Amino acid sequence: MNPRRVHVLKSATEGRGPVLYWMHRDFRAADNWGLTRARLEALRLGRPVAAVFCLAPSFGAATAAHFDFLLQGLEETEAALRRDGIPLFTLRGEPGKEVAAFARAHDAALVVTDFDPLRAKQDWIGDLLSESVQPVLEVDSRNIVPARVATDRREYMAKTIRPRIRRQLHEFLDDFPALPPHPHPWPGGMSPADIAGLRAGLRAASPARQEFLVRPGEAAGRALLDDFLDHRLRGYLDRNDPNRDVCSNLSAHLHFGMISAQRVALEIMGRKLSGEHVDSFLEELIVRRELSDNFCLHTPDYDRESGFPAWARETLHRHRKDPRPAVYSPEELEGARTHDPLWNAAQTQMVRCGKMHGYLRMYWAKKILEWSPSAGDALHAAILLNDRYSLDGRDSNGYTGIAWSIGGVHDRGWTERPVFGKIRYMNLAGARRKFDVDRFVRSWLPGPDAPPTRP
Ligand SMILES: Cc1cc2nc3c(=O)[nH]c(=O)nc-3n(C[C@H](O)[C@H](O)[C@H](O)COP(=O)(O)OP(=O)(O)OC[C@H]3O[C@@H](n4cnc5c(N)ncnc54)[C@H](O)[C@@H]3O)c2cc1C
Secondary structure (H helix, E strand, C coil): CCHHHEEEEECCCCCCCCEEEECCCCCCCCCCHHHHHHHHHHHHHCCCEEEEEEECCCCCCCCHHHHHHHHHHHHHHHHHHHHCCCCEEEEECCHHHHHHHHHHHCCCCEEEEECCCCHHHHHHHHHHHHHCCCCEEEECCCCCCCHHHHCCCCCCCHHHHHHHHHHHHHHHCCCCCCCCCCCCCCCCCCCCCCHHHHHHCCCCCCCCCCCCCCCCCHHHHHHHHHHHHHHHHHHHHHCCCCCCCCCCCCHHHHHCCCCCHHHHHHHHHHCCCCCHHHHHHHHHHHHHHHHHHHHHHHCCCCCCHHHCCHHHHHHHHHCCCCCCCCCCCHHHHHCCCCCCHHHHHHHHHHHHHCCCCHHHHHHHHHHHHHCCCCHHHHHHHHHHHHHHHCCCCCCHHHHHHHHHHHHCCCCCCCCCECCCECCCCCCHHHHHHHCCHHHHHHHHCCHHHCCCCCC
16 A cells, blocks of 8 residues: 555554554545555564554534444444454543553554544544554545645645645555455454444433434445435536435545545546536545645644634624624524524524535525624534534534635635625525525425524
């Protein structure tokens, strides 16, 4: 595999035990560069290899339903790993510390782990680095062109990262090697991990009963991809119409790493699919998605106003005292109790099925800016709602999408107007020009629940 995917986090003397792969972002047995690297290292050393997962007591606003989705998928991944002679060990507690203790207890040769720029993950990895004694390698298996390689700086727009990604795509868009079952068995044999026990012990609260659109796991992700490529991709140019079912719905699987974006791109190439609709899908899957990891990697305050570009901070500050057309409390927003039926319908869609249509996500976040006492309050409310209710939330795409909508990240200044200043504005009339708003509202707020009036 391409060694430029690997980033050495810690150099040390290798232990005499197995190679460990700590899985915390890319929850899959197939098409996983981190696991591949761990297996190749174990083959080089003639040692067993194991995967390790640690259930943290909490993860941002993730709910029990999100953890359960992850763990259900992990059951399938564990069975696939076991078929390849690789045990999966499950731990509980502070992940970096627990994994370091596990590595020390087994005198692990080295630890390979996933790349993730989010603060919580960086803290976990910091714990691993300070408490482990063996080498630690980070492998970027989320991005096709690894985020640390694509560019060494924060890119300010899609148009600045696009040529860098395109230039390096041919180097990194290679197929995954097929490895034989691991020949060096785990000492004492393998027993199945107690994932059911972890699921039974989930404590994080779930604020609402949600019926997710998609089922967890690698097989379900693969089936979703096939269905999208067979039936929906051809309509992708209509992706901004929330009444049309033409998007991939892959975001939850991509978020949990249950499918590899690289596999998605390879499958499109393998099927020789082409056209404007394909280019536009690949732009979202590769350029926009990798731009999000770039933003979070190079912006430590990716979820705070200080992460906005200077022009956006300045314009929002200048308009901070502008009267708002309405101000809603976090509870009113959460309960979809605003005067705007489209916003209420979008919020209801997210709460009920764990996913809001991508076009509406922009509208939704911009209206939160318009109806909040300050940009900081808006940012906080949008992140909390997105992370709590979206199956694909707690993701660099979410922090970046919200920072784009509220704080002009990766955007330019537009005509100045109240509250927004030069931040791009969206309104109901514009949405009506794009799609049948009433139809969308009726499908999520049928009957007398739909509040139709303006303030
Ligand atoms: C306010 C706001 C919040 C968002 N929150 C999230 C989030 O929490 N998690 C999340 O994964 N995406 C988020 N997005 C980005 C985008 O809306 C979703 O990725 C997309 O709607 C997911 O649906 P899909 O898989 O059917 O997308 P498709 O249109 O089928 O796209 C395929 C994949 O490309 C990627 N992608 C698509 N659009 C974008 C984009 N604008 N930026 C980065 N990557 C993109 C995603 O990984 C997506 O799954 C957010 C966008 C905004 C404006």
